[in-house]
Amino acid sequence: MARAVSDNVIETAENVFREYLRDRGLKYTEERQAILRAVMKNDEHFEAEQLLLDMRQSGHRVGKATIYRSLKILVACGIVKEVHFSNKQVHYEHTYGQDPHDHMVCRRCGRIIEFDAAEVTRLRTLIAADHRFHALSHRFSIMGLCEACVRACPVGLRANLLLARRGKKKKG
């Protein structure tokens, strides 16, 4: 996962962000600064809701809408990246000064493992060229079982991980 970074790096990111905003006539508000800092200190993949709770817990008064609006800007200016693990909410991670990576997701325990994206990026360029496509970015995740879960999970049972669970009924 993205690593929490030194104050030094945070400061640089703040400068990038401030400039990005200034260049567009947008304002460097306290909220935006606080959100950027919270994001940079986060060493995990997070979701908007979680970020909101974390910030409130540490004493910031921010609205949910501001979180969403600010994340969008941070994504646009390249400090934050969206990652798509689940089919539900978008997850985010800060990427400022971090090596490009993609993720493996364990279907059983949900563990996330990062790996270097260099090979994938190389491959994407080749594929794109073959199709006269101009690649700008990619999304890549590998789904499967992490080492621990392979051990814990007898071969015969693994297939079930691929199957939809039937809805469990519950009565009032």
Place this chain on the structure above:
Amino acid sequence: MARAVSDNVIETAENVFREYLRDRGLKYTEERQAILRAVMKNDEHFEAEQLLLDMRQSGHRVGKATIYRSLKILVACGIVKEVHFSNKQVHYEHTYGQDPHDHMVCRRCGRIIEFDAAEVTRLRTLIAADHRFHALSHRFSIMGLCEACVRACPVGLRANLLLARRGKKKKG
């Protein structure tokens, strides 16, 4: 995109589906059959809502919930695959008897281009092995500009495609 397939293939898919259901004590209802057929005849990526409308237009009386419930089963039994282009709804495509492929998405015109997934699959296995991960599947999409849009889109403007659009205001 997935291709509409011959009646022959549809029939085989129906058999697979029927068996899948029988094996689990589930029922092969008219609705499920109709949905399977509609899906197999679809040569595009589609969303749940669209499938619902299409089916109703061609005279089937199905509920939205049934569409969602059935798609889930079809995904589980491997006839249908979820694809994730947008950040909103899930898209689906039938994969029965089709070659594994992934997608390139043009950021400008939304065009979807498919490409063979073999290389990606090979790479994913290597990467997984490096991390003692047991890969079962992957999600891969390349984002960028298709040939036509590269031409239509002067270099200087391309960067803007990466930026968030500011919200346009509209009044009553």
Place this chain on the structure above:
DNA sequence: GTCAATGCAAACATTTTGCAACTCT
């Protein structure tokens, strides 16, 4: 002072669920 940003609540869009009626097997 001006224009953008904020928080809130309401609006939205997509997907899921509870339930009574119904239908495969």
Place this chain on the structure above:
DNA sequence: AGAGTTGCAAAATGTTTGCATTGAC
């Protein structure tokens, strides 16, 4: 007959938007 299935409407999510107020420059 009985367990699973359906459609509907309501609920649940996750995200966006309208608006009056506040705040940065």
